[in-house]
Amino acid sequence: xxxxxxxxxxxxxxxxxxxxxxxxxxxxxxxxxxxxxxxxxxxxxxxxxxxxxxxxxxxxxxxxxxxxxxxxxxxxxxxxxxxxxxxxxxxxxxxxxxxxxxxxxxxxxxxxxxxxxxxxxxxxxxxxxxxxxxxxxxxxxxxxxxxxxxxxxxxxxxxxxxxxxxxxxxxxxxxxxxxxxxxxxxxxxxxxxxxxxxxxxxxxxxxxxxxxxxxxxxxxxxxxxxxxxxxxxxxxxxxxxxxxxxxxxxxxxxxxxxxxxxxxxxxxxxxxxxxxxxxxxxxxxxxxxxxxxxxxxxxxxxxxxxxxxxxxxxxxxxxxxxxxxxxxxxxxxxxxxxxxxxxxxxxxxxxxxxxxxxxxxxxxxxxxxxxxxxxx
Numbered sequence: 001x002x003x004x005x006x007x008x009x010x011x012x013x014x015x016x017x018x019x020x021x022x023x024x025x026x027x028x029x030x031x032x033x034x035x036x037x038x039x040x041x042x043x044x045x046x047x048x049x050x051x052x053x054x055x056x057x058x059x060x061x062x063x064x065x066x067x068x069x070x071x072x073x074x075x076x077x078x079x080x081x082x083x084x085x086x087x088x089x090x091x092x093x094x095x096x097x098x099x100x101x102x103x104x105x106x107x108x109x110x111x112x113x114x115x116x117x118x119x120x121x122x123x124x125x126x127x128x129x130x131x132x133x134x135x136x137x138x139x140x141x142x143x144x145x146x147x148x149x150x151x152x153x154x155x156x157x158x159x160x161x162x163x164x165x166x167x168x169x170x171x172x173x174x175x176x177x178x179x180x181x182x183x184x185x186x187x188x189x190x191x192x193x194x195x196x197x198x199x200x201x202x203x204x205x206x207x208x209x210x211x212x213x214x215x216x217x218x219x220x221x222x223x224x225x226x227x228x229x230x231x232x233x234x235x236x237x238x239x240x241x242x243x244x245x246x247x248x249x250x251x252x253x254x255x256x257x258x259x260x261x262x263x264x265x266x267x268x269x270x271x272x273x274x275x276x277x278x279x280x281x282x283x284x285x286x287x288x289x290x291x292x293x294x295x296x297x298x299x300x301x302x303x304x305x306x307x308x309x310x311x312x313x314x315x316x317x318x319x320x321x322x323x324x325x326x327x328x329x330x331x332x333x334x335x336x337x338x339x340x341x342x343x344x345x346x347x348x349x350x351x352x353x354x355x356x357x358x359x360x361x362x363x364x365x366x367x368x369x370x371x372x373x374x375x376x
Contacts, residue, residue: 009046009154011083011086011087013152013154014044014045014046014083014087015086015087015088017043017044017147018044018060018067018087018089020147021033021044021060021143021144021147022060022061022062022064022067023062024143024144024146024147025060025062025115025143026062026063028115028138028142028143029113030062030113030114030115030138030143031061031062031063031108031109031111031112031113031114031135032059032060032061032062032107032108032109032111032114032115033058033059033060033062033114033115033140033143033144034057034058034059034060034104034108034114034115034116034117034120034128034140035057035058035059035060035117035140036051036056036057036116036117036119036120036121036124037049037050037051037056038050038051038117038119039242039313039314039315039318040117040118040140040144040148041058041117042242042314043144043147043148043314044058044060045058045069045079045082045087045089046082047078047079047081047082048242049078051119051120051121051124052121053121053123054072054075054096054100055070055072055094055100055101055104055124055127056069056070056071056072056075057069057070057071057100057104057124058070058089059104059107059108061107061108061109063109065107065109066088066089066090067087067088067089067090068089068090068091068092068103068104068107069082069084069089069090069091069092070092070093070094070100070103070104070107071091071092071093071094072093072094072095072096072100073093073094073095074095076091076093079091090107092107099131100127101124101127101128101130101131102131104128104131104132105131105132108132108135110134111132111135112134112135112136113135113136113137113138114128114132114135114136114137114138115137115138115139115140115142115143116128116137116138116139116140117140117141118139118140118141125137141319145318145319148313148314148318148319149311149318149319149320149331149333149334150331150332150333150334151313151333151334151335151357152333155243155313155333155335156333156335156357158239158241158242158243159243159244159312159313159335159355159357159366160357160366161198161239161241161243162199162236162238162239162241162243162244162245162355162366163245163247163355163366163367163368164366164368165197165198165199165239165245166194166197166199166235166236166237166245166246166247166367167247167367167368167369168197169190169193169194169197169235170233170235170247170249170369171369172193173190173233173249173251173374173376174376175189176189176190177207177225177231177233177251177253177376178225178253178376179224179225179226179227179229179253180224180225181224181225182221182222182223182224182225183207183208183209183212183220183221183222183223183225184207184220184221184222186207186220186225187205187207187220190205190207190233190235191205194235194236194237195237198239198240199237199238199239199245200237200238200239200240201237201238202235202237203236203237203238203244203246203316204219204234204235204236204237204316205219205220205233205234205235206218206219206220206232206233206234206235206248207220207231207232207233208231208232208233208234208349209223209225209226209229209230209231210223210225210226210229210230210231210347210348211345211346211347211348213230213231213232213250213343213348213349213350214343214344214345214346214347214348214349215343215349216305216306216341216343216349216351218232225253226253227253227254228252228253228254228256228257229252229253229348230250230251230252230253230256230260230348230349230350230373231250231251231252231253232248232250232341232349232350232351233248233249233250233251234246234247234248234351234353235247235248236316238314242314243313243314244312244313244314244315244316245355246312246316246337246353246355247353247354247355247367247369248339248351248352248353249352249353249369249370249371249374250264250350250351250352250373250374251373251374251375251376252373252374252375252376253376254375255375256373256375260348260373261373263298263300263342263350264342264350264373266294266295266298266300266342267295267340267341267342267350267351267352268352268371268372269294270290270291270292270294270295270340271291271338271339271340271352271354271371272371273290273291273294274287274288274290274291274308274309274322274338274340275338275354275356275363275365276290276363277290278330278338278356278358278362278363279330279358279361279362279363280329280330280331280332280358280359280360280361281329281330282329282330283326283327283328283329283330284320284321284322284323284326284327284328284330285322285323285324285325285326285327287308287309287322287330287338288307288308288309288322288323288324288326289324291304291308291338291340292304292308292324292340295340295342300342303342303343303344304340304341304342304343305341305343306341307321307322307323307324308322308323308338308339308340309321309322309323309336309337309338309339310322310336310337311334311335311336312335312336312337312355313335320334320336321336322336322337322338330358331358332358332359332360333357333358334357334358335355335356335357335358335366336355336356337353337354337355337356338353338354338356339351339352339353339354340352350373352371353367354366354367354371355367
């Protein structure tokens, strides 16, 4: 069922996005975009939802024809708040027992190539192929990411609000994180606080204590947090705008050893250098190298086992990806994480993560909590 975002863009903004997406499709030699429910549809129509076995699809022709929204009749009320008339979008509904893929084929108007949302379910991919046997299929991601990577002022404001909300949760970590509690118990309190601080729901919570902190994508477990544990806490989720927070801080349950403190100081320097390197014209790989070179120089190259960052917006992970080999030149409005980490398997780990936005002359960090190894 579709869910309209309470702070969705207005019709003028959405119309601009639809027009730009159509032009981008044409420049990519694509005759129509076929957009399933998800973040791409949310970006173009201001409406969320999930794809399932009943087809919902926005057909966006590149030839100037009106877009068509194909949805099951029983789900049409979920799109009532979308300004379809103002957007010039026609609504075509269907009922069980009829073929929605033919509605899509008619709206696409004998295309030579169509581009599908990257997360379109396989059942619908095959349905489109049957209804449009002569059309080549491609991914819509390469078309839409050129628009979604560059956040406008309203999107940056939404991300700024999300960053402040998750900062408020990290500021309260001392209320919950202490020896004798399990990671799962701490996570339950953190989840409650994430929603209390303005998020619609929790997208993810990592509480990695001791050796679990050495696994970057650890979730939570029944491990009891002990004295002198180093604990990685990575948390985030969407606000009503649909835009996400994502922030990691590392905590020490007691005074850290000299070895841990020295290693963490390297991580702080690496994260600071990477943020400082963000500016228009810099390449994504330059930001990765700024962090990685410092960690490598300290002898920990093999302990930094992931990219330095990922884009963020309506998805927690989206373009641009801040990693080696990505020669994308950064532009104002691009938003992404800067999150180097150092991990000692079986012992401990640490990560520092901020969301940053490229500005006209540099960078703005959207997270303001201290980066130091916080002692609790």
